[in-house]
Ligand SMILES: Nc1ncnc2c1ncn2[C@@H]1O[C@H](COP(=O)(O)OP(=O)(O)O)[C@@H](O)[C@H]1O
């Protein structure tokens with residue numbers, strides 16, 4: 001069985017960039033890798049509803065923290081078979097966002113912390129009820145909310161279809177979200193976490209070695 005490794009962080013932290021660098025670094029160690037990004041836009045009706053809601057469609061849907069969290073969770077539930085199959089075929093399955101994104105953004109929206117009711121409810125929904133695979137390791141790509149916002153802004157200007165959504169445009173939300181992520185990582189929520197400084201020019205080779213030879 002392969003290892004399920006998750007990359008987490010704020011919008012614009014550099015998750016997609018690190019996913020690519022880590023994939024190369026793991027290949028260099030002779031490991032087979034496959035990647036998957038959540039939400040699965042264009043492949044899951046739940047993910048598409050999320051994107052549309054974040055761009056002000058579907059009435060007051062985006063206003064419901066629990067409603068949005070259920071949609072994100074259903075997107076993942078629809079991917080269980082694919083993840084399980086991938087874990088049989090590859091040494092590493094690398095996910096760009098997973099359950100902890102739901103925990104961090106939902107708790108931040110509700111002004112709760114990582115030990116609050118929302119995070120407990122979410123774990124019960126996604127792990128206990130839906131039976132999602134538990135990650136072997138999670139990486140928190142840590143950058144200040146200001147740097148993440150600058151990067152998300154630059155990307156919104158340079159890439160088609162990347163206009164900032166409701167969460168990305170909410171600076172206070174990103175600040176609260178960063179602190180929930182810090183707590184989730186410090187507590188080892190669902191798995192051990194590796195905290196990586198996203199401003200230091202992350203060393204993907206070193207991280208790949210840590211992931212392949214934990215401890
Ligand atoms: N270490 C880095 N230093 C500077 N810019 C970066 C770094 N990593 C990513 N970027 C840039 O920041 C923007 C957001 O990166 P991306 O990987 O798309 O973030 P995410 O997937 O976390 O939203 C992109 O324009 C990317 O080129």
Ligand SMILES: Cc1cn([C@H]2C[C@H](O)[C@@H](COP(=O)(O)OP(=O)(O)O)O2)c(=O)[nH]c1=O
Nearest residue numbers: 011038039072097098101102105106167168
């Ligand atoms: C996967 C996931 C994302 N999110 C949030 C984080 C982001 O602000 C937003 C969109 O995800 P993101 O991966 O940033 O997509 P995009 O390509 O549009 O930037 O959804 C959750 O709240 N819960 C989740 O389970």
